[in-house]
Amino acid sequence: MCDVMEPPDDSFDFLFKIILIGDSNVGKTSLVQSFSTGLFSQRQHNTIGVDFTVRTLNLDGRRVKMQVWDTAGQERFRTITQSYYRSAHGALIAYDISRRATFDSVQRWLHELQQYGAANVLVALIGNKRDLEPQREVPFSDACRLAEDKGMVAALETSAREACSVQEAFQMMARHLLLQNGLSACQEEETRGPGVLLRSNSRSINISSAHTEQRHSCQC
Numbered sequence: 001m002c003d004v005m006e007p008p009d010d011s012f013d014f015l016f017k018i019i020l021i022g023d024s025n026v027g028k029t030s031l032v033q034s035f036s037t038g039l040f041s042q043r044q045h046n047t048i049g050v051d052f053t054v055r056t057l058n059l060d061g062r063r064v065k066m067q068v069w070d071t072a073g074q075e076r077f078r079t080i081t082q083s084y085y086r087s088a089h090g091a092l093i094a095y096d097i098s099r100r101a102t103f104d105s106v107q108r109w110l111h112e113l114q115q116y117g118a119a120n121v122l123v124a125l126i127g128n129k130r131d132l133e134p135q136r137e138v139p140f141s142d143a144c145r146l147a148e149d150k151g152m153v154a155a156l157e158t159s160a161r162e163a164c165s166v167q168e169a170f171q172m173m174a175r176h177l178l179l180q181n182g183l184s185a186c187q188e189e190e191t192r193g194p195g196v197l198l199r200s201n202s203r204s205i206n207i208s209s210a211h212t213e214q215r216h217s218c219q220c
């Protein structure tokens with residue numbers, strides 16, 4: 001049944017294209033699935049090429065349509081996935097907090113983005129599988145340092161499995177894109193400056209409090 005109060009999903013104020021990149025099996029598809037349906041499936045097929053999902057967010061009265069391009073992490077699809085970089089307004093580079101190698105690859109993904117993406121693309125770093133705390137191989141402080149060094153807008157940790165901070169990750173990117181377009185997403189941020197996310201397992205890089213101590217408790 002249709003809710004008469006809801007405008008049709010094709011109406012929007014802003015359209016942002018977001019690309020999700022990172023090594024295979026870090027959980028990119030799971031993050032997109034969690035964002036679009038709230039569901040998690042343990043058995044996930046490797047993405048072939050690129051998948052496409054759309055969801056419209058209501059951010060403080062603005063309808064922001066998010067077109068999310070979920071790319072394959074496997075090397076053999078690299079030529080196909082690179083062709084999607086150019087039109088992206090924002091990029092989420094994902095790694096798995098329990099596999100250091102996937103974090104070490106972030107620089108390579110960033111390099112690809114710089115090579116094939118638009119000059120003003122906004123980038124955020126996502127450490128997924130936060131629920132695997134006992135197997136953690138990447139301290140959150142390493143992610144924050146890298147994000148800061150590379151001029152990314154934020155570093156966050158998520159768990160697609162526990163639906164932890166996933167919505168926030170996409171909303172954060174949407175808010176940064178609104179800000180980039182000269183629009184504050186909400187009044188509170190207008191008084192606070194360009195920082196957006198203040199959760200304990202996330203950190204906005206371009207705010208004055210960027211050097212405050214970080215904690216890791218997930219409060220979902």
Ligand SMILES: Nc1nc2c(ncn2[C@@H]2O[C@H](COP(=O)(O)OP(=O)(O)OP(=O)(O)O)[C@@H](O)[C@H]2O)c(=O)[nH]1
Pocket residue numbers: 022023024025026027028029030031041042043044045046047048071072073074128129130131132158159160161162
């Ligand atoms: N524990 C845990 N497992 C996760 C999480 N997110 C994804 N997984 C699992 O990690 C595996 C890989 O997930 P995918 O979403 O297919 O990874 P991907 O990055 O899209 O992989 P490619 O399509 O090959 O690039 C699957 O078995 C998921 O169930 C998470 O937050 N926590």
